[in-house]
Amino acid sequence: MGLTVDWATDWLKLSAKAMEEHRVELIELDRAIGDSDHGENMDRGFQAVLQKLDEAPPETPGAALKAAAMALMSKVGGAAGPLYGTAYLRAATSLGDATEIDAETLAAALAAARDGVVARGKAELGDKTMIDAWTPAVDAAQKAAAGGADPVGVLEAAAEAAETGAMATDPLVARKGRASYLGERSAGHRDPGAASTALLLRAAAAAAAGSAAETGTDAV
Amino acid sequence: MGLTVDWATDWLKLSAKAMEEHRVELIELDRAIGDSDHGENMDRGFQAVLQKLDEAPPETPGAALKAAAMALMSKVGGAAGPLYGTAYLRAATSLGDATEIDAETLAAALAAARDGVVARGKAELGDKTMIDAWTPAVDAAQKAAAGGADPVGVLEAAAEAAETGAMATDPLVARKGRASYLGERSAGHRDPGAASTALLLRAAAAAAAGSAAETGTDAV
Amino acid sequence: MKKLINDPRSVVDESVEGFGMAHADLVDVHTDPIFVVRKGAPVAGKVALVSGGGSGHEPLHAGFVGHGMLDAAVPGAVFTSPTPDQIIPATAAVDSGAGVIHIVKNYTGDVLNFETAAEMAQAEGISVRSVLVNDDVAVEDSLYTAGRRGVGGTVLVEKIAGAAAERGDSLEAVAGVAEGVVRNVRTMGVALSGCTVPHAGVPSFELAEDEIEIGIGIHGEPGRHRIAMEGADAITSRLLDPVLEDLGIKAGEEVLLFVNGMGGTPLSELYIVYRRAAQILAERGAKVERSLVGNYVTSLEMQGCSISVLRLDDELTALWDAPVHTPALRWGM
Amino acid sequence: MKKLINDPRSVVDESVEGFGMAHADLVDVHTDPIFVVRKGAPVAGKVALVSGGGSGHEPLHAGFVGHGMLDAAVPGAVFTSPTPDQIIPATAAVDSGAGVIHIVKNYTGDVLNFETAAEMAQAEGISVRSVLVNDDVAVEDSLYTAGRRGVGGTVLVEKIAGAAAERGDSLEAVAGVAEGVVRNVRTMGVALSGCTVPHAGVPSFELAEDEIEIGIGIHGEPGRHRIAMEGADAITSRLLDPVLEDLGIKAGEEVLLFVNGMGGTPLSELYIVYRRAAQILAERGAKVERSLVGNYVTSLEMQGCSISVLRLDDELTALWDAPVHTPALRWGM
Ligand SMILES: Nc1ncnc2c1ncn2[C@@H]1O[C@H](COP(=O)(O)OP(=O)(O)O)[C@@H](O)[C@H]1O
Ligand SMILES: Nc1ncnc2c1ncn2[C@@H]1O[C@H](COP(=O)(O)OP(=O)(O)O)[C@@H](O)[C@H]1O
Ligand SMILES: [Mg+2]
Ligand SMILES: [Mg+2]
Ligand SMILES: [Mg+2]
Ligand SMILES: [Mg+2]
Incomplete structure (x- = not known):
């Protein structure tokens, strides 16, 4: 079974929770090199996403992500606001009016999101930006989908690759965003984005696993 | 034998040395309640006194103290500048053109100095100001002179009484000067002035003892 | 202590020298003794205003030398009132024959040094009138202190008396205007941190993370009491209430509201204080007709602020609005 | 962290509200989304100037809204660029039909948000031109960074472009003037301490008693490198030399010298830096025709300063001298 609008809203809710819980940690990462x-900003933005979902519950996954994109664009600010806003908007466009999303569609939406970030921010892999999490995630998602994984599996693969990718930014010297001003001094810190x-x-994967569990589908 | 201009210049030189050596201590006292x-300020002022003595060596004790008064008045600033300036000026006036000062004259000059501080600053005994050192010193000096002490003895008595008086300001609540703004919080600190x-x-006594030793007079 | 200075002993000289270079169109700086005079002073026929005090309160006083405000400023060492040998030539340099007003903040040192200088200037034939500023409500005006301190309100006295002098008022009249401002202005301040006098090298006092000093002066000295940290709105009430109480501000009255930074507090925070202060005044029915927000009477890099309220009438408002052109306060020209 | 605030999340709202109350004669404050516009905007026939950026740099930008400078300012959260949903209505509110210039400091966030806003405003039929300020010589302008940052020079761009707009220049002409300033201004800064973003609650960086950060931006971020504390004269050379190098200032050229405080450094120290900077310029034969000293582009309560040099020509000097009437910069009216 594919992912529905419930997954999308769960994802956004778990995202809001994650941003709230990791707010201080992300501030600390940004303090070191930004x-x-x-x-x-992310916490404020996802609170706005929650409010938007509350005001007008979306009917499709695409609509949910589009609402999120608008909220992020107008409430996050900084570099992350337009970048994530674009990511979610491109993902929403990629999903279109679909009410159920299969693994391939999902992987394609993630790729569209990543491409949106690249289009706006012009960062390349290794520049020590969020792209260093997005790109391995997209690669892993596409590989999983091609290998026949279900949406839960696709998101699991994406989340894990993103985590590894984020950790791999630690030794890098930033070449985009605010951290780039630090030059060599940016090495030794994880990129906050x-x-x-x-x-x-990770929230996307957890939401999918949760939906899958609820609807009785085996998540593995 | 009475005190001469050499004593006066020695006094001022030892004063300058004392202010330099106790500069930090006096700053610390003033930091607590001022x-x-x-x-x-005192260090700067007495350096100016030294320069003045250098430029135009005085001929009498009164002239030395008058030169000091002018230097203090123009270089110390704050409350202490005009107060000490007046003190030294009044002492100088009290000494007049005398070239040798006996015990009685000396005690009278100290009283004149103290009266000058009172005239300018209007402080009473117990207000936690320099008067709490001056007044016991003047009393002790006058008593010593009346009791037949020589100038060295007079100044020894004055210095000791001033030291006791200064220590006695510790528990007082200030009622004049900057420390008075602190109200009760000024108690527990020695008054810097x-x-x-x-x-x-103390420098005056040491200078006198030194002169006495030099001229072969017994200091006791 | 970390400061953008070369040597603690040359701080005032070098700073005033730089000030003179930056504002060469407005002021002349005299050295040894050091004082600052308005370009072109003395202004023929005009009563001259001279103020001064310890350094460390910049822009006070030198920043207020110019058209419509001070004719001369006399900076002492940091937090140390200047000496007569500076005040006397400054006074002489700006006297046009119409007389000179000394605006003196009420501290023993300032009073004594200006008193001596005034006496000696008088002896040289200059008419001198002194006006004492004592706007700090933190200090009870009792027999048991040296009287109220002069703090933030000083800048209002200088501006308004300066305008009176500029329009041609007589010595007595300018002094009367200045005294009118003094009677109608009150101030109270708070510190969130101490400040470090360059030659001392250590902070004037240390506050814990959750402590603030209420009722401070402007010399880094501790205040009347130490309390636990509070929100800006609560602190604003603590400062403003006694000010309004003491002034007896009633509904319908017009005031100037002045939120002054002590030097190390961001402007954005001063506006947060201003917001609540203006609300409180509105709640009491008072009308905030004029306002001033910024670092005007500082204590080096101290964090904190003071709130001053000046009761206005039409004349004071007009004098406040009159053109002024100084390095730190400028409008209408 | 001790700040005169009520709640870290309401800092910007309350501060801008207070700002609007204090300067009600000059500006209108819009809330939700928050932006500040010049009273009476749009000014018929005039090109409008809009700037904005993260809060925490006060008086930049809102303090520069008024006659002869900005028509609108758009404050983001502290150190966070504002969002298109603020920038778009601010742009619309001040457009008289003559078009709008966005003055954008070169940071990824500012660029992206203003870019989006400009696109959408264009779509609504407003002519928008963006001018990027990137005056910081600390950041090498290479492929390996997001390019030079916009820092202190921003205030000079806003003043001079504002004067061009006020005299009636066309959209292209005003943009050309602004770009001319950008080409001719360079800046470099130093921090003696970090600053504390209210919601973060801890200093942006910690420096030992004997360390300073050279080549800082204006967001409390660390600088290019950390060195041992030095005297003000030595630090001044460290900042000014690369600025002059980069600008290629030659003997005989006229410049504006701007010593900007980062918020927590006393004015007196800025003048000590100004003194040495002016001396260095004089030694090189450059003429300091205009100067500005004060806290104009700050990083909350950070201690430190930046030095900007703008190469002047007759036109820039005339535009600099043109009347300006804003909360934080005012002359000629
Ligand atoms: N050009 C870019 N492309 C992709 N990601 C970027 C780019 N610039 C910045 N970022 C990301 O944005 C993050 C910073 O976001 P945030 O702190 O919210 O914005 P700001 O830098 O404006 O304060 C960085 O950690 C990085 O991952
Ligand atoms: N009215 C006064 N009468 C006598 N002594 C005073 C008076 N006011 C202040 N003092 C003395 O001056 C000292 C302070 O001197 P100083 O720190 O140099 O001046 P300031 O208070 O102006 O900074 C006090 O400790 C006190 O002894
Ligand atoms: Mg950031
Ligand atoms: Mg003192
Ligand atoms: Mg003093
Ligand atoms: Mg940011």
């Missing part, structure tokens, strides 16, 4: 606001991307994709 | 400048007065009178 300006101490990433956790605060890569860390938040990993958290968001 | 504005952290007393040691700095009383402390500097004690140092200056």
Whole structure:
């Protein structure tokens, strides 16, 4: 069975929870090589997403992600706001009006999201940005989908790859975003945007696993 | 034998040395209940006194103290500048053109100095100001002179009384000067001006003892 | 202590020198003794205003030298009132024959040094009138202190008396205007941190993370009492209530509201205080006709602020609005 | 962290509200979304200037809204660029039909948000031109960074472009003037301490008693490198030399010298830096024709400063001198 709008809203709710719980951690990461606001901005943004979902419950996964995109765009600010806003908007566009999403569609939506971030931010792999979480995640998702995994499996693979990708930013020297001003001094710290991307994709996987459990589908 | 201009210049030189050596201590006392400048101001002022003595060596004790008064008045600033300036000026006036000072004259000059501080600052005994060092010092000096002490003895008595008086300011609540703004919180700290007065009178005694030793007079 | 200075002993000289270079169109800086005079002073026929005090309160006083405000400023060492040998030539340099007003913040040192200087200037034939500023409500005006301190309100006295002098008022009239401001302005301040006098090298006092000093002066000295940290709105009430109480501000009255930074507090926080102060005044029915927000009477890099309220009438408002052109306060020209 | 605030999340709202109350004669404050517009905007026939960015740099930008400078300012959260849903209505509110210039400091977040807003405003029929400020010489302008940051020079761009707009220049002409300023201004900064973002609650970085950060931006981020504390004169050379190098200032050229405080450094220290900077310029034969000293582009309560040099020509000088009337910069009216 594919993922429905319930998964999408669960994902966004778990994302909001994750941003709230990891707010201080993301601030701390940003404090080291940026300006101490990433956790605060993401938390504020996802609170706005929750409010938007409450005001007008979406009918499709695409509609849910589009609502999230608008809320993030208008409430996060900084670099992450337009980047995540674009990511969610491109994912929403990629999903279209579909009410159920299969593994391939899901992987394609993640790729569209990533491509949106690249289109806006022009970062390449290894620049020590959220792309370093997105790109391995997309690769892993596509591989899983091609290998016949179900949506839960696709998201599990994406989340794990994003986490590994985020950790792999630690030794890198930033070449995009605020951390790039630090030059060599940016090495030795995890990129906050890569860390938040990993958290968001982990939330996506958890939401899928939860939906799957509810509807009685085996998550594995 | 009475005190000469050599004593007066020695006194001022030893005073300058004392202010330099106790600069930090006086700043610390003033930091607790004032504005952290007393040691700095006195040090700067007495350096100016030294320069003045250098430029135009005085001929009489009165002239030395008058030169000191002018230097203190123009270089110390704050409350202490005009107060000490007046004190030294009044003492100088009291000494007149005398080239040798006996015990009685000396005690009278100290009283004149003290009266000058009172005239300018209107402080009473117990207000936690330099008067709490000056007044016991003047009393002790007058008593010693009346009892037949020589100038060295007079100054020894004055210095000791000033030191006791300064210590006695510790528990007092200030009622004049900057420390008075602290109200009850001024208790438990020594008054910086009383402390500097004690140092200056100790320098006077040391200068006298030194002169006495040099001229072969017994200091006791 | 970390400061953008070269040597603690040259701080005032170098700072005033830089000030003179940056504002060479407005002021002349005299050295040894050090004082700052308005370009072109003395202004023929005009009563001159001279103020001064310890350094460390910048822009006070030198920043207020210029058209419509001070004719001369006399900076002492940091937190140390200047000496007569600076005040006397500054006074002489700006006297046009119409007389000179000394605006003196009420501290023993300032009073004594200006008193001496005034006496000696008088002896040289200059008419000098002194006006004492004592706007700090934190200090009870009792026999048991040196009287109320002069703090933030000083800048209002200087601006308004300066405008009176500029329009040609006589010595007595300018002094009367200045005294009118003093009677109608009250101030109270708070510190969130101490400050470090360069030659002392250690902070004037240490506050725990959750402590603030209420009723501070402007010399880094501790305040009247120490309390637990509170929100900006609560602190604003603590400062403003006694000010309004003491002034006896009634509904319908017009006031100037001045939120002054002590030097190390961001402007954004001063506006948070201003917001609540204006609300409180509105709740009491008072009308905030004029306002001033910024770092005007500081204590080096101290964090904190003071709130001043000046009761306005039409004349004071007009004098406040009159053109002024100084390094730190400028409008209408 | 001790701040004069009520709640870290309401800092910007309350501060801007207070700002609006204090300067009700000059600005209108819009809430939800939050932005500040010049009273009476749009000004018929005039090109409008809009700037914005994260809060925490006060008085930048809102303090520069008014006659002869900005028509609107859009404050984001602290150190967070504002969002398109603020920038778009601010842009619409001030457009008289003559078009709008977005003055954007070069940071990824600011660029992306203003870019989106400009696109959408264009779609609504407003002519928008963006000018990117990137004056920080600390960041090498290479492929390996997001390019030079916009820092202190921003205030000079806003003042001078604002004067061009006020005299009636066209959209292209105002943009050209602004870009001319950007080409001719360079800046470099130093921090003696970090600053504390309210919601973070801990300092952006910690420096030992004998360390300073050279080449900082204005967001409390660490600088390019950390060095041992030095005297003000030595630090001034460290900041000014690369600025002059990069600008290629030659003997005989005229410049504006701007010493900007980061928020927590006393004005007196800024003048000590100004003194040495002016001396260095004089030694090189450059003429300091105009100067600005004060806290204009800050990082909350950070201690430190930046030095900007703008190469002047007759037109830039005339535009600099043109009347301006904003809460934080005012002359000629
Ligand atoms: N050009 C870019 N492309 C992709 N991601 C970027 C880019 N610039 C910044 N980022 C991401 O944004 C994160 C910072 O977000 P945030 O702190 O919210 O914004 P800001 O840097 O404006 O304060 C970085 O950790 C990085 O992952
Ligand atoms: N009215 C006064 N009468 C006598 N002594 C005073 C008076 N006011 C202050 N003092 C003395 O001056 C000392 C402070 O001197 P100083 O720190 O140099 O000046 P300031 O208080 O102006 O900073 C006090 O400790 C006190 O002894
Ligand atoms: Mg950030
Ligand atoms: Mg003192
Ligand atoms: Mg003092
Ligand atoms: Mg940011």
